[in-house]
Amino acid sequence: MELYRIGIIGSGSFGTAIANIIARDVQNKSVFDDTVKIWIFDEQVRIDGSKELLSEYIKRERENVNYLPHVKLPENLLFMTNLKEVVQKSDILVFVVPHQFIEKIVQDLKSMKLKKKIACSLMKGTLFSEETAEIVLISNYIEKELGWPCSAVMGANIASEMHKSVCEMTIGSRTDGDLLKQLFNTPQVKVNVVRDKTSVELFGALKNIVAIAFGVARGLQLSINTQVSIMRRGMLEMIEFVKMVDKNADKLTILESCGIADLMVSCITGRNAGCGTAIASKGLTIEKIEEDMKGQKLQGTLCAYEVMMYLRKKNVVDKFPVFATVYGICYGKMDSNQILKVFEE
């Protein structure tokens, strides 16, 4: 039997964390090749004053010092700088690059005229056209552009803590759910498969808007009752929004790890909730907050903008007061304490 060869596209913190777990466990699985390849977009690192390529450093030290420090990576995880080589030598591709690079990468792959692969996306975000105000799932974009079936894999997992203990993931898949479950399910990662890919993928993006709302309420020192009530209403908007995008979406998908659990982690410890708190308690703007993040982008603020444009086009802004208020607060059109507007009838 031919073994499925695994390639991971992206070696940031989440990519490296998931690659570490997959590579450690793949040797116990009979249907996958023992070597896991991961594509690295190379950069320089400075260690004790001397410069070195990150890929060279990782090969020698088995540690992704830039994105997942203090985690020893296994020998069967091969970091490769040639994207084409990684993809050509893989049957299953895991996409986990920063959101803003996916279109360029997919177009590069398209030009390579590759054989058909099985794909899945771990990316929490959507593609958005300013002109049409249409929201496109990244997994659907990959399917359409490359002609490969693409599933979505999401869940409550902070990258830096994944290797420490147990977590869960949800696979949204209409085609390769069983195979991908074999790949992602390990003693440390418990996987559930659902057919409702739209909810799985969109929840991963939308929960960041709700986390900002929760953070704003926390920053205003509103009661925990209020904070959690805002979160709950945001959760209901997540469900309604997904239903607009895909009428076959299933409300019960919110009970999966990609739903309520990922939302709760994001509210308790996430960066977007922290952004909401900083806006409300210190009056910071999102520009200032992103500046302090050294160029990293806040997913939630971008998502709040895209979602607002979509809601306006559909003429349903009134039905989504949490999303609309977060947009207003982030983009300087509302004061933080207007978060309480979400409770108005």
Next chain:
Amino acid sequence: MELYRIGIIGSGSFGTAIANIIARDVQNKSVFDDTVKIWIFDEQVRIDGSKELLSEYIKRERENVNYLPHVKLPENLLFMTNLKEVVQKSDILVFVVPHQFIEKIVQDLKSMKLKKKIACSLMKGTLFSEETAEIVLISNYIEKELGWPCSAVMGANIASEMHKSVCEMTIGSRTDGDLLKQLFNTPQVKVNVVRDKTSVELFGALKNIVAIAFGVARGLQLSINTQVSIMRRGMLEMIEFVKMVDKNADKLTILESCGIADLMVSCITGRNAGCGTAIASKGLTIEKIEEDMKGQKLQGTLCAYEVMMYLRKKNVVDKFPVFATVYGICYGKMDSNQILKVFEE
């Protein structure tokens, strides 16, 4: 038109908090009498060395110094020590006494041969028979013993914070939902009505078991991914358990304030989660923890015991690993780190 007269049975912290909110708002509502009565089980308070009856103190100072300090209570909230008088002069009765007193109170009321009333219970717990290992909803007990329709009112609301900002409540009712919504809905309390009373009432009890599990994971310093995954699995057990008790229960009730929101508040700030953390991080027993609580009982540990007896009788312990593990840890039959057993297939 005759106005509905309101009586509240119980003046602990939650009883006083809800009475405060109802009394403040009842004057703006045309169908209710302007005076709200609340039954107080009297006790002595010591202020600056001198003793006084709590009821006298409250009447003078408009503050329930023992159970809801620093909250000024309105003049139209009448504290009365005669239970029969409160009930006779009321049309709608709100039950919110500590769990262990409800049977005595209901039997007292039964002996009084009163006119039919509209009842609702805000009590988070169940009645349990050691002999039969049957779980009885408090609202059903009131209905059966007194012949009054009784709804359940639950939600994510920490008593001491209710007056500060906005919160939500869920009314589970098959009979008086609209009327009770008029009573409980205020600018500060947003109410939703569902017919699925069983879920509403049982979630209020069961979430405390899950909060202990979350607290144990926190006490062991497991990753936030793991903590939240344990909470999610506990939430699924809550849904399954309710379904066993009432096959007409609706899975979507978990999305109400009484479900996921109350669970989340309990995990983040609740006493039961704190108990789980103390067991796991300091090795305390539940006896020691309750001792430090000056005689107050932990709802979650009692509920874990009752639920375990019920699961054993039904022969389904294996299907509820979160509930079973919390029982084992609380009653000294398992080590805290066996909480990870909930992830075993």
